[in-house]
Amino acid sequence: MTSLLDPARLRAWWAHRQGLDGSLLGSDAATVLARTGWARSVGGAAPYLGLFARAGLTRAQVDAAVAAVEIHELPSARGCTYVLPAADFALGLTVGAGAPAGELAAAGKHLRVREAEIDTLCAAVLAALEGAEGALDPAAIKDAVGGAVRNLGEAGKKRGLGTTLPLALGLLQASGEIRRVPVNGRLDQQRYGYVRWLRTPVAVAEPEVELARRYFDWAGPATLGHFRWFSGFTAARAKAAVAPLGLVPVQGTDLLLPSALADEFAAYRRPEEPHYALLAGIDGLHLLHRALPRLIDPADAQRPVPGAKQGRVFGGDVDPQCHLVTDRGRIVGFWEFDPAAGEIVHQLFVPQDAALKEALARTEAFVRDELGDARGFSLDSPKSRAPKIRAMREG
Template structure:
């Protein structure tokens, strides 16, 4: 594959390239993530195609992200899921994301290694054979063929396939695998032979049924690199490795063949890369002068595509204690936010959680609350209260487990009701 020249890519010599300041980078990332308020009314598929796959762990993150970017209601998102315009699939690193239909084939290809690895581990440690799992896959396929589009829960599938499922006893339970059924279901999902459907149509829970599917699986590491850097660039090779789960050699080759170029105007050794077609747009980009606040889940793509929290956190905020965290632990020392976050032009400027008992958002702001921030909180609070009922961070999150964080956020907000905003462009 021919490499892009400097003339083709718009790459400038570092001596003449506009400085890529921290403030500009953050604002650009927020702009590319559609966190600037200019894409209201876009569809769920359009949002996910442009900004990247939304991590789903049985919490509210996909809903919060789509609401923040396009003002989408829960009903609109659920309808898009029902129409298969978007769907939750095992993809990068074998983790579940919500993907647009255009990326179903690539997402499945990106996640194919995970169930294969689980089967290999079961062969090694539990005496499972590939042949028995393949036979079980065939039995599941026959069982689902007779049920049409009606999702079948795992208990019903197990009853339908009978002795094709084998118990793995105490040894299996210790490894989190009580029978061979999950191995077969995982393989069939990765092959596009079945899909997992939330039983009530919602993405913020983890009770599923399965229906047969005939989804092609296609795409390679280069395809994923192109998609990733279109969402996340500028990003480093290490950032891409985190997202993809690829080895260093595979990731390096994919990024090179995808034609990524160094970010102009950055000489700090960060190794940031971006698509050549975006270089001129970045050079001409001016960060907005006025704040624009969005309330997001802690695992939103603005963070999780890179999983490099320091990009989004000012030094003064990095030393803040975690709400209800262990003594000595600070915000900047975490791999991921331990609460939901407030973002302004790419900078994290607050923590928040939802208190379902009072039907309100509890906010600890790092900046002096203004009308724009209060309006953003009010919009998100109404969305969560009226459409979601709660804003769980993940499947096991609950009002009870969240109570210490909520109390800590209330205490911090009461102690500093008008925190100073020491905005540093970097």
Template sequence: MATDKLRAWWAHRQGLDGSLLGASAADVLERSGWMRSVGGSAPYLGLFARARLDRETVDADVARLAVHELPSARGCTYVLPAADFELGLTVGAGAPAGELAAAEKYLGVTQAEIEQLCVTVAELLEASAGPLDPAAIKNAAGAAVRNLGEAGRKRGTTTTLPLALGLLQARGDIRRVPANGRLDQQRYGYVRWTPSPRGELPDMDTAQTELARRYFSWAAPASLKHFRWFSGFTAANAKKAVAPLELVPLDGTDLLLPKELADEFAAFTVPSEPSYALLAGIDGIHLLHRELSRLLDDADAGRPVPGRAGEKLGGQADPPSHLIVDRGRLAGLWEFDTQTNKIVYQAFGEDDAALRKAVAETEEFVRDRLGDARSFSLDSPKSRASRVADLRNSGH
């Protein structure tokens, strides 16, 4: 199977070829997949690249619950469309349950104690006129929140409150509200979620198969290994989840795709013109599979990682900076320099007019709508300075 065809197809299914231009945020997420945020700019960059959505439009969709950031696959937070709220919460429910089990085992916490705290927190939020942040909840709950001492500090759970908040979120009883309405930060308040997106608890086998169905519509051709990475399922659960889907193997590979896409994929041809997109390093074009080498030409796999002596790009699990992709191929790296309000980038080929146009459009979006393009919540101009300098020395 020609690598360039696979890459271009992945980019097409991800809507990076203009096919999602003008779509809503919910439509983009349903077609291309849930988006990781981790307090960075990834959702904004991804939605801009695919549909040219501005930040204000996305924030309005978050405020009206057309899309929302929820704990879901692997217990990690993703931005999901409303149609997937219940599914995301269901498949992610194992993470807070596991945290509670660990706290019971190692920290002397009881299920009854946390359930009572859940009732207390829910009542506090029900009575509140607005969102309450964790500090305000802790103060209002008083003795219902217990400090877990040095043992808790070592395990990263200093009080019982996060355990209750995790369970309440997974059950769809409460939700996090961004403090300033934006996805690219990690300051939150909590509110009651009424009506809850959770109905009768679906059968977990059904939920896992529905997650597999969505995943392979976003990411196929993909392997079971890729799906296991995204879902966090065991090998047995992954096989069980995909069994009803009747996925078709791609000749000569371990990759699978849905039957309904097989003919379309066979007829697909690589576009002749470049189609550049500037994306976050955790965008779905990479993170749905988390196999960076599949996006790299052989020559580019041997490129040195900027600023990391002796390291090659093909040896990285994740990209060292934000991505420039062209028809699915990793065509460069970029960062935003807040000192100059410009994008600094390294192109892995010709720096043509199409690339310069894509850079200019993204630069304007980041400068005027976002103010910065952080990779994650703790990313800052200071922590990024060396990456910017390394890219400037190796590119533009």
């Protein structure tokens, strides 16, 4: 049993289940997301980098899948946006529906917004989109619905809500009646329009159980706490969601695994040869569990965080502050992209062998030639990441 709990073996298993061992090379985007989990999207390059690392997909292939609605960015777990495969659209929307409902309740309490007012606005938005030839951005929707949108004044601004329109758009997205589309078809930029989508609100039987089933297939072995982080469920809801799944414990830990994977997990052996991947800091390898130390070799825990205040160390962070170089699940370096130089800048924890050099060069070409940059999130910029890049060059 000791070998089953070897940290290096566990890391390699998680990387294997995430398709970071070459096993998904050539797969389409929907297949990768269904197998490895929904890709967090915050206006950065993470979905592109994750699909490239796992399946070698080009930006054009990913954008084509978005255009064909084979995959789509939707509000889902915890109300956060993820890129989902079509098979999971209804589930993602259903488990994420509580967030806009909660925002409406808060607006009612603090800003005197009433449900009837938002119902009227929702109907006006749908009518505007029904008559539109293409996607309408929020400004165009506001013009089209006229007085149905109300300005919420200074009180609303203090709560991050200038008008009632975002409340209506959030509710309509959660029901699947409209969808938000990137104006240039790209997932790494945040300019959106809205189009009419489903005429019947989505519904999924036992959505919490279905989310738990998918989660432990993507991320197992994982703890109930890991699942709670991903789902946003309370302890009671999480326990109820996993109860029908028949998960089996990994002896000596609080880790749980689907019984269908138990034999494969017991037989799994960490590959002898390295397999490198360059990922975003919010890639599912980390974010599905959000337990960063499990991916860090103890020898690397005290490494300084590039560009951070003196004394801040890698092992002390909740989330990585840089993009990641991984090998069989272990984080073996940091990287960022310098658009001015057209190159990846990195700080590695291991020597560069031929395979690592090839992985760096391949990803550098992908980012430079297809993405143009590798933003971590929507507000990331070459200027904001300059201290990290400088620290990596000097380090």
